[in-house]
Amino acid sequence: MIHAFSKIDFNVNNAGKFLVAAAFLSMTFNTVLLSAAKTGDFLKPVPITAVKIEDSFWSPKLAVCRQSTVPHSWKYIEGNIKTLKKIAGLGTEPGRTGLWTEANLHKFIETIAYSLALQPDPILEKRLDEIVTILAAAQRPDGYIHAHVIINNLKPWGNLYHQHDGYVAGHLYEAAVALFQVTGKTTLLDVACRSADQACRHFLDQGNPGFPGHAEMELALVQLYRATGKKRYLHLAQTFIERRGKHGAHDCPRFACNYFQDHLPIRQQKEITGHAVRAVFFASGVADVALETAEADMLGAAKRLWNSATKRKMYITGSVGASRKHEAFSDDYVLPNNGYCESCAACGLADFAHRMLMLQADAQCADVLERVLYNAILHGISLDGKSFYYRNPLTDRDHPRGNNWCCCPPNLSRTILKVGSYIYARSQTEIYVNLYIAGTAKIPLPGNTVTLTQQTQYPWAGKVKILVSPRSEGRFSINLRIPGWCQKTQLKINGVEVEHFPIRKGYAHLQRKWNSKDVIELDFQMPVQLFEAHPNVTQNRGLVAIQRGPIVYGIEGLDNNENLDITLAIDPQFRIEHLPDFLGGVTVVKGKSDQARSFLANPFYALANRKNSSQRVWLPQAGKKETHAGCEDKLYRALAPSTLTP
Numbered sequence: 001m002i003h004a005f006s007k008i009d010f011n012v013n014n015a016g017k018f019l020v021a022a023a024f025l026s027m028t029f030n031t032v033l034l035s036a037a038k039t040g041d042f043l044k045p046v047p048i049t050a051v052k053i054e055d056s057f058w059s060p061k062l063a064v065c066r067q068s069t070v071p072h073s074w075k076y077i078e079g080n081i082k083t084l085k086k087i088a089g090l091g092t093e094p095g096r097t098g099l100w101t102e103a104n105l106h107k108f109i110e111t112i113a114y115s116l117a118l119q120p121d122p123i124l125e126k127r128l129d130e131i132v133t134i135l136a137a138a139q140r141p142d143g144y145i146h147a148h149v150i151i152n153n154l155k156p157w158g159n160l161y162h163q164h165d166g167y168v169a170g171h172l173y174e175a176a177v178a179l180f181q182v183t184g185k186t187t188l189l190d191v192a193c194r195s196a197d198q199a200c201r202h203f204l205d206q207g208n209p210g211f212p213g214h215a216e217m218e219l220a221l222v223q224l225y226r227a228t229g230k231k232r233y234l235h236l237a238q239t240f241i242e243r244r245g246k247h248g249a250h251d252c253p254r255f256a257c258n259y260f261q262d263h264l265p266i267r268q269q270k271e272i273t274g275h276a277v278r279a280v281f282f283a284s285g286v287a288d289v290a291l292e293t294a295e296a297d298m299l300g301a302a303k304r305l306w307n308s309a310t311k312r313k314m315y316i317t318g319s320v321g322a323s324r325k326h327e328a329f330s331d332d333y334v335l336p337n338n339g340y341c342e343s344c345a346a347c348g349l350a351d352f353a354h355r356m357l358m359l360q361a362d363a364q365c366a367d368v369l370e371r372v373l374y375n376a377i378l379h380g381i382s383l384d385g386k387s388f389y390y391r392n393p394l395t396d397r398d399h400p401r402g403n404n405w406c407c408c409p410p411n412l413s414r415t416i417l418k419v420g421s422y423i424y425a426r427s428q429t430e431i432y433v434n435l436y437i438a439g440t441a442k443i444p445l446p447g448n449t450v451t452l453t454q455q456t457q458y459p460w461a462g463k464v465k466i467l468v469s470p471r472s473e474g475r476f477s478i479n480l481r482i483p484g485w486c487q488k489t490q491l492k493i494n495g496v497e498v499e500h501f502p503i504r505k506g507y508a509h510l511q512r513k514w515n516s517k518d519v520i521e522l523d524f525q526m527p528v529q530l531f532e533a534h535p536n537v538t539q540n541r542g543l544v545a546i547q548r549g550p551i552v553y554g555i556e557g558l559d560n561n562e563n564l565d566i567t568l569a570i571d572p573q574f575r576i577e578h579l580p581d582f583l584g585g586v587t588v589v590k591g592k593s594d595q596a597r598s599f600l601a602n603p604f605y606a607l608a609n610r611k612n613s614s615q616r617v618w619l620p621q622a623g624k625k626e627t628h629a630g631c632e633d634k635l636y637r638a639l640a641p642s643t644l645t646p
């Protein structure tokens with residue numbers, strides 16, 4: 001049903017028409033969602049194994065991750081391997097473990113799987129095989145596997161809210177599915193299935209109540225279901241979601257129920273709340289179950305959580321989880337610039353955005369995905385790939401990166417290395433281009449295979465060329481995302497400008513007969529833009545943020561005489577300069593303050609990579625006026641020049 005909308009004639013320069021069309025589509029979509037959605041309506045990602053990235057922005061970052069982050073990471077998971085060896089009778093001394101640290105091993109295995117997808121490496125693969133052998137040997141005969149619990153004689157699935165059995169198991173399942181998809185090997189998938197079978201017996205057959213307190217297993221069980229076809233895994237995922245909000249007396253007085261997303265039954269949950277990482281992982285699980293069942297209530301819940309997260313509780317960098325207390329989502333519009341902003345929550349939001357994109361085929365979801373990838377997530381990892389941020393606040397002072405392997409580092413590396421899986425999607429008969437990253441993809445359609453080759457300097461320039469090469473000439477649709485930040489787009493097909501092209505939920509919808517010599521050219525106008533936050537974000541009243549394309553900028557003391565008290569001039573006279581040898585190759589923004597002082601702004605993701613520094617994203621601007629008009633549904637909007645005092 002998602003694809004049943006007729007074409008809407010649309011001129012991208014006419015914002016008014018767009019708003020009307022968007023409102024209509026949104027209204028219509030809600031109705032459709034709640035009435036007659038079918039699983040076949042939803043998009044499917046084009047997997048990482050079908051995508052080759054050859055991109056001047058991403059390829060160097062992926063190489064750093066493969067060549068620097070992966071070798072650097074081994075020492076942080078040695079303790080988990082030693083403990084597993086001890087349990088398996090393959091070693092004498094256990095290593096250090098913790099309730100949740102074993103998930104780091106699993107996230108690292110997933111990282112290596114994506115690394116192998118990008119670049120085969122027999123030595124690395126052999127080392128990974130050895131770890132998988134140890135994991136299989138350490139698994140209990142009944143299938144349970146959580147080394148910390150086993151070595152300390154704790155009760156499996158005991159202290160359900162805090163023991164992290166489900167969090168650790170879920171990351172094992174994600175790693176196993178990734179490794180299976182990339183290498184075809186089933187040893188770890190078998191370990192994951194034996195573990196999931198044990199969980200199904202415990203929670204479903206034996207009737208033990210409750211759900212694991214740190215969401216993750218839900219989304220992972222759905223992935224395991226997709227890989228194996230075993231429906232019980234989907235059933236257990238849905239059971240964990242539906243057990244929320246139905247307890248009697250809560251047995252965990254230290255935390256409010258919403259910490260575990262346990263405050264209300266899912267069908268009554270209206271906002272994303274509680275511990276931010278748990279909340280976004282939970283929301284991804286809800287979206288996954290909706291993708292597999294098309295159940296109207298689950299679809300509605302996923303959409304409510306999405307709107308709550310992205311329209312009222314997200315930073316301009318894509319970070320979420322403002323509150324240090326309980327590492328939680330805050331109330332609507334409470335987004336202090338020194339907020340908590342954990343890297344894991346950003347990674348979780350990227351995956352939630354991807355799932356919502358599959359559910360809704362709406363470019364707004366890809367806009368969020370792009371925002372969090374290019375800003376919060378890349379900010380979490382240093383340019384050399386060897387140090388990390390747990391927190392990613394928008395103002396910071398001398399807060400160094402480090403190696404806090406509590407949870408974030410392998411989450412960042414696995415998310416960055418799987419960026420290829422976010423770029424394309426397909427419906428039953430159509431292709432979607434969600435992100436602009438140079439390289440090639442092979443996309444199956446009924447009776448055809450279409451090879452798309454992207455050439456672009458994105459995100460530093462807005463021109464994108466796409467070579468279309470179907471195996472055989474045929475009529476099908478290619479949907480190209482018009483980024484939400486872009487206010488003027490030029491589109492050419494085979495060198496001829498298409499002045500009026502239909503837009504469907506933020507995608508240029510090109511339906512025609514394609515043959516192997518066809519070339520699409522997009523030119524997204526990419527000026528330096530000033531964004532303002534919704535006036536309800538009181539912390540940012542009177543302030544603006546600099547953005548160009550998808551890249552949010554910040555100023556850093558190192559480049560600005562250690563003085564960040566800068567008020568932008570009414571006309572900051574922005575200039576850009578691409579510096580290939582600075583901060584790994586970035587386009588910087590230069591401008592003027594109201595005191596005619598020059599300043600330099602760098603991409604937010606690249607801040608704090610030279611030495612300790614102060615940083616700031618939101619800045620005052622001389623003459624800025626506040627207006628609520630037109631803000632209704634937008635948390636951030638590009639500032640129109642007319643709102644400035646002349």
Ligand SMILES: [Zn+2]
Nearest residue numbers: 342344407408
């Ligand atoms: Zn984390």
